[in-house]
Amino acid sequence: MNLKKGNNTDTPDRNGRVEFEQGIYLDYSATTPCDPDVVKEMFDSYKVFGNPHSITHAYGWDATALVEESRTKFANVINCSPREVIFTSGATESNNIAIQGVIRSRLDNGVAPKDIHIITTKIEHKATLETCLAMESMGIRVQYVPVQNNGIVDLKALEKAFTDKTLLVSIGWVNSELGVVQPIKAIGEMCEAKGVLLHVDAAQALGRIKIDLSDINVDLMSFSAHKFYGPKGIGALYVKKRTKISPIVFGGKQEKGLRSGTIPLQLCVGLAKAAELAENLRSDEYERMTKMQKYIVDNLTKELADIYINGDLKDRIPHNLNISFGYVEGEALMMKLKGYALSSASACSSTTLQPSYVLEAIGVDEDLIHTSLRIVLGRYTTYENVYNFVDDVIKAVNELREMSPLWDMKKSGVDLKQVKWHTH
Amino acid sequence: MNLKKGNNTDTPDRNGRVEFEQGIYLDYSATTPCDPDVVKEMFDSYKVFGNPHSITHAYGWDATALVEESRTKFANVINCSPREVIFTSGATESNNIAIQGVIRSRLDNGVAPKDIHIITTKIEHKATLETCLAMESMGIRVQYVPVQNNGIVDLKALEKAFTDKTLLVSIGWVNSELGVVQPIKAIGEMCEAKGVLLHVDAAQALGRIKIDLSDINVDLMSFSAHKFYGPKGIGALYVKKRTKISPIVFGGKQEKGLRSGTIPLQLCVGLAKAAELAENLRSDEYERMTKMQKYIVDNLTKELADIYINGDLKDRIPHNLNISFGYVEGEALMMKLKGYALSSASACSSTTLQPSYVLEAIGVDEDLIHTSLRIVLGRYTTYENVYNFVDDVIKAVNELREMSPLWDMKKSGVDLKQVKWHTH
Amino acid sequence: MHKYNDKINAMFENPVNVGSLDENDPNVGVGFVGSPACGDVLKIFIKVDDEDRIVDVKFKTFGCGSAIASSAVLTQKVMGLTLDEAKKITNKEIADELALPPIKTHCSVLAEEAILDAIYDLLKKRKVCKVDQTG
Amino acid sequence: MHKYNDKINAMFENPVNVGSLDENDPNVGVGFVGSPACGDVLKIFIKVDDEDRIVDVKFKTFGCGSAIASSAVLTQKVMGLTLDEAKKITNKEIADELALPPIKTHCSVLAEEAILDAIYDLLKKRKVCKVDQTG
């Protein structure tokens, strides 16, 4: 585990399969390249072109067979019954079906909006938060339980949040910005004890941590293929049998009536293949990422003062590091790191000029929010990439601090908290 | 135009590119094979893998560029501004966004459900009808205007259906079962005069008839790539600028906030390429299909008594023929025509055992509903296929009539309408 | 059409006993059930000998593949049976023989009804004849 | 980070006039605007000669690429100007020079504010000095 530069020459056997012409990709939580083996399998499957909904000829039957084979493959990866898997267009749609669908089934049964209470956190993905917001505007009660400063859900606060009207808890398993891993098993037990449904957004989890649905009490779980080296445009929703849920989109009643629309069979093939591959590579990748993460943390903290890792350092996936580099603005740092593709929580890197609500929610000092970088390693990251990256970060941070008025102030002992800023 | 067996040896240049191992495919309205050129272009595009939503690096910018290029290509095909095109997962989702979204924008503004009136017909695709049904259950008023016996919307009845609360008219341009073409230009003029929004489901129209959005008054139009030799899992919705519409799925606010979720860029590339190709081939195909249709109609009507073509014979696409073969059950006929992939309106061919609501709605005699076959020609249909098909149909119908008790009765002059049936 | 098993396909493609018998023959009973609007009409002809044993049987069917196959199987099953034995044929026997998909069970039900109707027709005919003879 | 044009990139990568001047020099004015919480802090130092002409200018900036580029362009623009001329610099000039994307206009606004603040600082300093001298 004590990685030293130069003594880890093993590269994953999938290296060199994807070309990275625009620099070293370190943004594997935004999306992943579709693995060439997955692309190939999808490509080959285009000769099966029937509509799985066509029941009058072999083209339709073959299409159905391929869809069901894919469903079974995927179900095996997450260890549930194929009947509990429905295909969607991605995790955004899965989250919406889960949250809106469960609520709608109660509304359809005559329950008043104000008598429906759901619980989530402030650090969820927008696909969850914006859906909850829309539900609030319909009169549904939504409670946002606080997370601790390390980004982990406060189980006591969660327990207190339940009311006798609580219908659903929706929590992301692995947070996309922080990489922290929530205690889903414990949350599942709590929900089961309270008789409350649990929806888990596992978009960032598959391929990174073990997902075994027979081992946890979860009613709904969202997935997205492009997060695990599969194609964009397909996801899945696990719906535990007997879960009461209504559709939000209407039509030909495909996918047990929960998700109407022609089933995109090539994408199903891709999702299943990608999930299998991701699960097969998972533990080796976990080990590799753990070494890389340790190398980055050890070396950056040794060489640079005033850097802070956001999110728990233990309860996180090793793939993700979210770091605040004091006195250095995140976007400028990314521009210095021209050879790398990264993302930042800085307002300057967003289209909205709003800094990260996630960092805000875990209480990151407002002076530090703009100094954060998200570094996400993945399947095609090599040790060499990591060694170079660390050297380049150190150099870039030092250069930017040289031109930072805040760094001057800090060196001369000024407490930035006491400064009266001229803001407009 | 006077096609005779044997004297049309020209085959479309795209023949032989798709293998039809399961028989001659004559179900091009259910879905189409993805054109090999489209598959190839998508396949090549997998090297661009960034998330178009990633604005901090070149992988994201390249992805955005490709998405926007695809959007522009598609907009050029339908002659609108690229800003008026949003990508969806298919026509089912497009119809849902259009209908639910327009209604939701009014509900969001405090309009009461009962003060919202929408108009559609009884022959729409389920993606429209089921959505309208769901809207009705929310208290929205939905009026189903009758269509004439030829399947064409009765413009007078439509005109009468408008009330001062009418918000939206939703009509399919080309009916998927009948192939009839609705007078969208006239309907658009009527809607414009009334100040009512018009949504057109054009899933079956693109590539078959000219779509020029600058020439008609339509506010929303749905498309689905797999209906025009593109990939499954992507569609589009044209939203005329300044149309008031709210999203139905919430998240990262992609596609102007109207359709959240990571944009599936490979599918966008496929949709655009397929649309271009379909438009380029459109008029040649139209001519070819017209000849084929005429050959089929001429020969079947010459050789077989008691056959009826459903839907207007003039206002239809030449690709589609929906025929009732009196005294012969549709599924059995399909089974006799083993070498062909067809669909039927028979209850026996559906998963629900409900016969076609479309044929019912245009007043097809209940005795004939079960005798109908839908024959849809397409890009890879050859003249030879058609010649053989006609011969085989004639043979199959005669064979089945030989074993049909109804055919015996008809021959001996019994009026089936007067028979008292022993039904259970 | 559904994806049928080989038995149904084979029976549909080469159905035995298609045809008709002389309806005016006093030893022929005709069963006639279903309706065009429901999508299947089944007509079965049975001819019995003096011991009420079925010695000939034919059918004509308007209906889907399962309906035709069920009709044919019915004719195979009743051939050689006495009327009393034929009465006991159940739809389940036919459905099992063809391994009909559940959604097609009604085809076997119709076949069962058809044979009962034919037997009824025969008995009715005889009664009328008897009345005629004794009257 | 947005996809910037070459001008912004070049100016960010090789910014001119980074550094600082002696704040205690009576001919040096310091502009200091922005806040860490807002994501940009700009500090500009101008040094004038006897004719109030800017003869030296330096900056330090905490901020995004546009903020750094805007700061550098500002220093280029004011170099050699009199204070009266420098006062007239508008954010638009800076934004135009760099072809800033609209979402980054605030960076040029901050630059404009910085130079005004520096001039103000200089004038304030002099007034204090004058008061001292005459008092």
Ligand SMILES: Cc1ncc(COP(=O)(O)O)c(C=O)c1O
């Ligand atoms: C945790 C999480 N949920 C949902 C989503 C949305 O997924 P999709 O892009 O498939 O809609 C993402 C990724 O963007 C995510 O990271």
Ligand SMILES: Cc1ncc(COP(=O)(O)O)c(C=O)c1O
């Ligand atoms: C007229 C029409 N509308 C909508 C649809 C649904 O399209 P999709 O399969 O893309 O959801 C279809 C095809 O099934 C159709 O024919």
